[in-house]
Amino acid sequence: MNFALILFVLVVITGIAWIADKLVFERQRRASARLALAEFDSHQPDLQGRFGSGDIDSTRKRLAEEKLRQPWWLEYSASFFPVILAVFVLRSFVVxxxxxxxxxxxxxxxxxxxxxxxxxxxxxxxxxxxxxxxxxxxxxxxxxxxxxxxxxxxxxxxxxxxxxxxxxxxxxxxxxxxxxxxxxxxxxxxxxxxxxxxxxxxxxxxxxxxxxxxxxxxxxxxxxxxxxxxxxxxxxxxxxxxxxxxxxxxxxxxxxxxxxxxxxxxxxxxxxxxxxxxxxxxxxxxxxxxxxxxxxxxx
The missing domain is CATH 2.10.109.10 (Umud Fragment, subunit A)
Structure with a gap:
């Protein structure tokens, strides 16, 4: 088994996912979060009468986190790219x-x-x-x-x-x-x-x-x-x-x-x-x- 080749393929796959996330998907998530928060904020006057300010803030925070969260396929690809790249470089050029x-x-x-x-x-x-x-x-x-x-x-x-x-x-x-x-x-x-x-x-x-x-x-x-x-x-x-x-x-x-x-x-x-x-x-x-x-x- 050519472990170096396997590592190289993983670096390429996760690297493409990481770049795509930085250039495309992360921007889309941020735009979606801004729209969702803007809509949420527009309803705050109605919500303040029924909920405390602490509940509103925590709900707003959870909404932002949900919109910014990576989908599972990005979490298991792009997120591992820096680690896999570090291992590949260390193993290929150092020890x-x-x-x-x-x-x-x-x-x-x-x-x-x-x-x-x-x-x-x-x-x-x-x-x-x-x-x-x-x-x-x-x-x-x-x-x-x-x-x-x-x-x-x-x-x-x-x-x-x-x-x-x-x-x-x-x-x-x-x-x-x-x-x-x-x-x-x-x-x-x-x-x-x-x-x-x-x-x-x-x-x-x-x-x-x-x-x-x-x-x-x-x-x-x-x-x-x-x-x-x-x-x-x-x-x-x-x-x-x-x-x-x-x-x-x-x-x-x-x-x-x-x-x-x-x-x-x-x-x-x-x-x-x-x-x-x-x-x-x-x-x-x-x-x-x-x-x-x-x-x-x-x-």
Whole structure:
């Protein structure tokens, strides 16, 4: 379901109703109220003998409110336009919420984390069509990025940027090398995955360039990449062997991987992320219903 498209349609519908109300219907209601009040006031001498001034004033007020009240179809369209517009602008150009559905980014992000994604760090894009119109920045190595899955753009994926355009990324024997510079690895205590009830090897990985983050490796999983798509765009830029894979990142594309290295379908399997598929940069966990201690920024 394309929520951005649904929001856009609602903005258009409620916006038309709001404009029509301001330019046409509100004026008609005010004119009707003036006529009704003028007629009511013309009968006041007769009413004063039968009713007190307080009753006359309250009746006059109720009459004005009745004439000025929006019909139900305007109340449920034009009245909601400012709120829907604010949500649309905020979600399209500032931040967008996502929920982590899988364990591919463990230990950085857990299943059930609700995150916020910065929508402007990588440039201003038109909503729905996702076309960049203003350049503000580019993804950097180590960023946690949300993007539209290249094989099915209706799905949003989240992975870590490992290679930017022009980089040569080598993942061999479960170790990364970028442009000939190996990443540094510091062993950490084994990580217990409570969903799978199993332990994984836990390391702090420092990418060339200085970004540090946690990663997991399963000792019983082989280093080679099994089941890679043979036909993804720029497939010729990648070489697979028994130790892993080496890829040259083409212009306008990015090489991404999950931090849960042996449990992540990423660029090793389906290829590069084109710039036009980028949604934004994840930067904070704003809620986890099962663990409120997760709330906060992450590296």
């Amino acid at each position: 967008e919420p996502f929920k982590i559905p899988s364990g591919s980014m463990i230990p950085t992000l857990l299943i059930g984390d609700f995150i916020l994604v910065n929508k402007y760090d990588y440039g201003i894009r038109l909503p729905v069509v996702n076309k960049k119109v203003i350049e503000l920045g580019e993804p950097q190595r180590g960023d946690v990025m949300v993007f539209r899955y290249p094989k099915d753009p209706s799905l949003d994926y989240i992975k870590r940027v490992i290679g930017v355009p022009g980089d040569e990324v080598q993942y061999s024997n479960k170790h990364l090398t970028v442009n000939g510079k190996p990443a540094d690895y510091t062993p950490l205590p084994d990580y217990l995955d409570e969903e799978r009830l199993s332990y994984s090897k836990h390391f702090r990985e420092k990418l060339p360039g200085g970004v540090e983050h946690g990663i997991l490796n399963d000792a019983d999983r082989p280093a080679f990449v099994a089941g890679a798509d043979p036909d993804f765009p720029f497939r010729e830029n990648c070489t697979y062997n028994q130790q892993g894979v080496t890829c040259k990142v083409p212009a306008g594309h990015y090489f991404v991987m999950g931090d849960n290295r042996d449990n992540s379908l990423d660029s090793r399997y389906w290829g590069f992320v084109p710039d036009e598929n980028i949604v934004g940069k994840a930067f904070v966990i704003w809620m986890n219903l099962g663990n409120f201690g997760r709330v906060g920024t992450f590296k």
